[in-house]
Amino acid sequence: MSMLKNLRNPGLWLWMAIVLAVGLWPVITQRASTREEIFTVLLSVVLASSLNILLGYTGYVSFGHIVFFGLGGYVGLFLITAYGWSLWPAMLAGGISSAFLALLLGQAILRLRGAYFALATIGINEAMRAFINNFEPFGGPTGISLNFSVYNDYGGAANALWMLYGVMLALALLNILLSYVVKSSKFGLGLLAIREDEDAAEVMGVVTPRAKTWAYVLSAFLPGVVGVLFFFKNGNIEPPQAFRLHMSIEMLVMVMLGGYGTILGPVLGAAGYQRLRGLLLTSDLFKNIQLTVAGVLLLVIILFIPAGFVGWLRNRFPKLRRFLP
Amino acid sequence: MILQVNNVSKRFGGLQALSGVSFELPEGQIMGLIGPNGAGKTTTFNVINGVYPPDTGTVVFKGSDITGAKTYEIARQGLARTHQIVKPLNELTVRENVIVGACFGRQNLPLGQATDVANEVMEFVGLGKRADQLAGSLNVGQKKRLEMARALAARPYLLLLDEVLAGLNPSEITRMTEIVHKIREQGISIIMIEHVMQAVMSVSDFVLVLDFGKPIAYGTPTEVANDPKVIEAYLGDPKLAEQLSSHDPVS
Ligand SMILES: Nc1ncnc2c1ncn2[C@@H]1O[C@H](COP(=O)(O)OP(=O)(O)OP(=O)(O)O)[C@@H](O)[C@H]1O
Numbered sequence: 001m002s003m004l005k006n007l008r009n010p011g012l013w014l015w016m017a018i019v020l021a022v023g024l025w026p027v028i029t030q031r032a033s034t035r036e037e038i039f040t041v042l043l044s045v046v047l048a049s050s051l052n053i054l055l056g057y058t059g060y061v062s063f064g065h066i067v068f069f070g071l072g073g074y075v076g077l078f079l080i081t082a083y084g085w086s087l088w089p090a091m092l093a094g095g096i097s098s099a100f101l102a103l104l105l106g107q108a109i110l111r112l113r114g115a116y117f118a119l120a121t122i123g124i125n126e127a128m129r130a131f132i133n134n135f136e137p138f139g140g141p142t143g144i145s146l147n148f149s150v151y152n153d154y155g156g157a158a159n160a161l162w163m164l165y166g167v168m169l170a171l172a173l174l175n176i177l178l179s180y181v182v183k184s185s186k187f188g189l190g191l192l193a194i195r196e197d198e199d200a201a202e203v204m205g206v207v208t209p210r211a212k213t214w215a216y217v218l219s220a221f222l223p224g225v226v227g228v229l230f231f232f233k234n235g236n237i238e239p240p241q242a243f244r245l246h247m248s249i250e251m252l253v254m255v256m257l258g259g260y261g262t263i264l265g266p267v268l269g270a271a272g273y274q275r276l277r278g279l280l281l282t283s284d285l286f287k288n289i290q291l292t293v294a295g296v297l298l299l300v301i302i303l304f305i306p307a308g309f310v311g312w313l314r315n316r317f318p319k320l321r322r323f324l325p
Numbered sequence: 326m327i328l329q330v331n332n333v334s335k336r337f338g339g340l341q342a343l344s345g346v347s348f349e350l351p352e353g354q355i356m357g358l359i360g361p362n363g364a365g366k367t368t369t370f371n372v373i374n375g376v377y378p379p380d381t382g383t384v385v386f387k388g389s390d391i392t393g394a395k396t397y398e399i400a401r402q403g404l405a406r407t408h409q410i411v412k413p414l415n416e417l418t419v420r421e422n423v424i425v426g427a428c429f430g431r432q433n434l435p436l437g438q439a440t441d442v443a444n445e446v447m448e449f450v451g452l453g454k455r456a457d458q459l460a461g462s463l464n465v466g467q468k469k470r471l472e473m474a475r476a477l478a479a480r481p482y483l484l485l486l487d488e489v490l491a492g493l494n495p496s497e498i499t500r501m502t503e504i505v506h507k508i509r510e511q512g513i514s515i516i517m518i519e520h521v522m523q524a525v526m527s528v529s530d531f532v533l534v535l536d537f538g539k540p541i542a543y544g545t546p547t548e549v550a551n552d553p554k555v556i557e558a559y560l561g562d563p564k565l566a567e568q569l570s571s572h573d574p575v576s
Pocket residue numbers: 337340342360361362363364365366367368369409
């Protein structure tokens with residue numbers, strides 16, 4: 001009942017419509033270069049929105065979230081090449097594997113609080129890369145490559161690119177909806193309580209170990225799914241590509257830039273960050289110091305606008321809150 | 326008996342915070358828990374609601390042994406508390422804070438019903454007008470009432486109040502004392518830690534006095550107020566000792 005009532009939020013549908021419109025733009029103009037740019041933004045939206053469930057709602061900083069993207073990609077490509085699975089079940093399997101890894105990791109590290117949890121998550125990314133590097137079924141250091149003929153099932157490579165783009169758009173919209181549903185649920189309220197004061201939440205009866213574990217699992221699922229999509233499109237996957245620590249940090253920057261804990265924040269943060277990155281990449285000077293720029297950006301946000309862009313707008317213009325979910 | 330505390334001890338490093346504390350609370354009664362600073366009052370609450378497991382002894386709530394259980398398990402069985410040092414969920418609204426209490430407390434309510442309970446409880450403690458304000462923006466007195474509202478929204482059988490009157494002005498104290506009386510009328514059992522003697526003496530059915538972690542007196546407010554050991558324990562604090570001896574149960 002109250003869930004359906006909650007779904008009447010005008011801001012949610014407004015922004016879903018905006019994302020849909022932006023997403024359809026390359027389809028209308030039929031420009032492949034725009035499509036690729038927006039594909040990257042939509043991928044970032046999924047990664048950032050997912051991380052937001054853990055970082056923004058629950059208040060746990062994960063520096064290793066990209067591990068779920070990489071693992072999902074590996075599991076998916078393995079199933080496609082070794083067992084001839086089609087893309088759809090492979091995507092689902094990638095998501096489930098990542099969610100399952102989060103479930104296992106959660107048991108071990110969600111007992112840690114604050115900086116200790118954050119440190120442990122850095123370790124996970126590095127450990128996973130080292131493990132996959134030596135894991136023969138996944139091709140060790142050379143990884144897994146797809147045969148070009150797999151795209152034939154999807155109408156050839158050129159058509160497949162459009163189709164994959166459409167799926168990414170759908171997943172991004174799904175993720176925005178999921179963020180919203182989680183946040184306006186009882187489960188989400190428990191997460192917010194944990195973020196604000198974990199001890200107080202426990203005293204009020206929030207079963208914190210269970211809530212945190214589910215938050216972690218949820219935040220790992222869609223990154224696993226889009227991992228399969230991304231590396232399927234890419235045609236191959238290797239350990240350094242799959243587990244790039246700097247992508248984990250970029251995800252954090254996007255969430256913080258847009259505004260942690262809001263629905264819209266990670267969406268605008270992803271778009272804003274990728275736009276900035278696109279500008280920097282065209283300059284030779286900045287090409288090599290991308291990560292430095294991301295780091296400095298993160299510092300500036302935390303020091304001056306800790307609530308992020310959307311958080312700042314919400315505080316500044318309380319009347320607009322309905323439209324800034 | 327709603328609560329039985331048997332021979333509970335708790336040590337922090339070299340400090341014996343509680344030694345051999347025992348008492349029983351009959352259903353529907355109010356027990357005052359008093360004692361000088363550092364006597365172990367808050368620690369007693371922490372042991373009862375599972376923040377720390379006791380080193381020795383047991384805690385029995387409504388007939389079941391809850392010694393060493395997790396705070397959230399105990400909360401769900403119908404034991405709620407307020408904090409001496411308030412713990413508002415700052416970035417959530419007052420209403421959301423109280424909904425958390427209702428959602429995850431004894432009744433484990435879904436959001437919709439929890440909202441109704443929250444609205445009712447906020448009116449009851451006088452926070453109705455603040456419902457949509459962020460909890461972080463409340464003043465001290467309001468934050469104390471928020472603690473109270475969250476605990477009440479859980480619909481507990483037993484309520485532990487840790488210095489809900491501290492830092493309030495006289496009119497706020499009167500108001501809060503009235504609230505405590507009304508809660509008791511609803512049949513909720515209460516343990517109340519308090520330094521404001523007049524108030525604790527006037528609302529309590531009986532009083533337990535702790536000093537250096539040990540129970541030194543137990544009885545009706547009048548018995549306790551005239552107990553030489555209690556007067557002595559408060560000697561370090563002449564003002565309190567005076568309040569104690571000038572206590573008038575009628576007020
Ligand atoms: N977590 C802890 N670690 C170490 N020492 C503690 C801890 N909690 C309480 N203490 C110590 O135990 C003693 C009893 O503390 P407690 O908070 O129970 O006192 P209190 O009776 O509530 O005092 P007050 O009236 O000042 O609130 C104090 O000396 C305190 O410093």
